[in-house]
Amino acid sequence: MSDPLRPRASLRTAVVWEVLKDALERRVKAAGRDALDVLDTGGGTGNFAVPVARLGHRVTVVDPSPNALFALERRAAEAGVEDRVRAVQGDAHGLFDVVERSGYDAVLCHGVLEYVDDPAEGVRQVVDALRPAGTLSLLAAGLGGAVLARALAGHFTEARHALTDPAGSWGEGDPVPRRFTAAQLTDLVAATGLTVGAVHGVRVFADLVPGVLVDTEPGAMDALLKLEAAAAEQPAFHSVATQLHVLAERD
Known part of the structure; x- marks a missing residue:
C-alpha cells in the first residue's frame, strides 16, 4: 500500500486517512497539546506513519520485518520527519516487550488482526497501549x-x-x-471497553473497477473517490467492502 497522500493510492486509503486525520485533530484539541504520541502496530514501511508524522505527531512503528523498518526509516528521512518516527522490531504478541503500556494517545492497528492467532487478544493488546481517552483506528479485511x-x-x-x-x-x-464482518470487529472492540464511534467500508468499489477506466477516463478518479467516501459510512455497503475500518475511543 502506498502513501495515502499520493492520488493513485488514495483510491485505497482516502477514507481511512480522512477519518484518521479528523480523529487526531479532535484528540489534539482534547489533550491540549500540539503533538500526540501515536503507535502504529504492523506499520511496515510507514504508509500511515509518515503522513501522521507530517502532521507533527510522534509516531512509533512496531513491525516484525527489519526490511520494512529499514524502508520506513528511509521514507521518513526523505519526508523530513525522521526525528518524529521511531522504528521498533516486534509484533502484537510481545507488544509490551518493546513499547510502553498506556503510553499512547492513538493506536493504529491496520492489517494486523488478519494474521494473529487470537484476534480478541490482539485487540486487547493494542487497546492496553492507549492512554485514558485514547483513540483506536482498526482496519481489517472484510x-x-x-x-x-x-x-x-x-x-x-x-x-x-x-x-x-x-x-x-x-x-x-x-x-x-482471516477476514471479518463489521459486527465481528465492533464486538471485538466493544469487549475491551472502548466505545465504537464509527464503522467505515473501505474499498467498496475501488477493487472492482478496472484500473484502465480510472487511469484513462477524465475525472474518473476524483468521481470514484467521492463515491467511496459517500458509501463508506452506509451500513448497506459494509457487507461488500474489501476492508472495514472501526474508530473507537476510550472514555
Whole structure:
C-alpha cells in the first residue's frame, strides 16, 4: 500500500486517512497539546506513519520485518520527519516487550488482526497501549468483499468457501488467513471497553473497477473517490467492502 497522500493510492486509503486525520485533530484539541504520541502496530514501511508524522505527531512503528523498518526509516528521512518516527522490531504478541503500556494517545492497528492467532487478544493488546481517552483506528479485511470479488472473477467454489469458512478464507492459496464482518470487529472492540464511534467500508468499489477506466477516463478518479467516501459510512455497503475500518475511543 502506498502513501495515502499520493492520488493513485488514495483510491485505497482516502477514507481511512480522512477519518484518521479528523480523529487526531479532535484528540489534539482534547489533550491540549500540539503533538500526540501515536503507535502504529504492523506499520511496515510507514504508509500511515509518515503522513501522521507530517502532521507533527510522534509516531512509533512496531513491525516484525527489519526490511520494512529499514524502508520506513528511509521514507521518513526523505519526508523530513525522521526525528518524529521511531522504528521498533516486534509484533502484537510481545507488544509490551518493546513499547510502553498506556503510553499512547492513538493506536493504529491496520492489517494486523488478519494474521494473529487470537484476534480478541490482539485487540486487547493494542487497546492496553492507549492512554485514558485514547483513540483506536482498526482496519481489517472484510469478508463480504472477498466473497464478491471471487464470485465476480468466476471462482464460485472459492467464494462459497470463504462465505462458510469460520475464518473467511477462500482456500489454501488465499494470502489472507482471516477476514471479518463489521459486527465481528465492533464486538471485538466493544469487549475491551472502548466505545465504537464509527464503522467505515473501505474499498467498496475501488477493487472492482478496472484500473484502465480510472487511469484513462477524465475525472474518473476524483468521481470514484467521492463515491467511496459517500458509501463508506452506509451500513448497506459494509457487507461488500474489501476492508472495514472501526474508530473507537476510550472514555
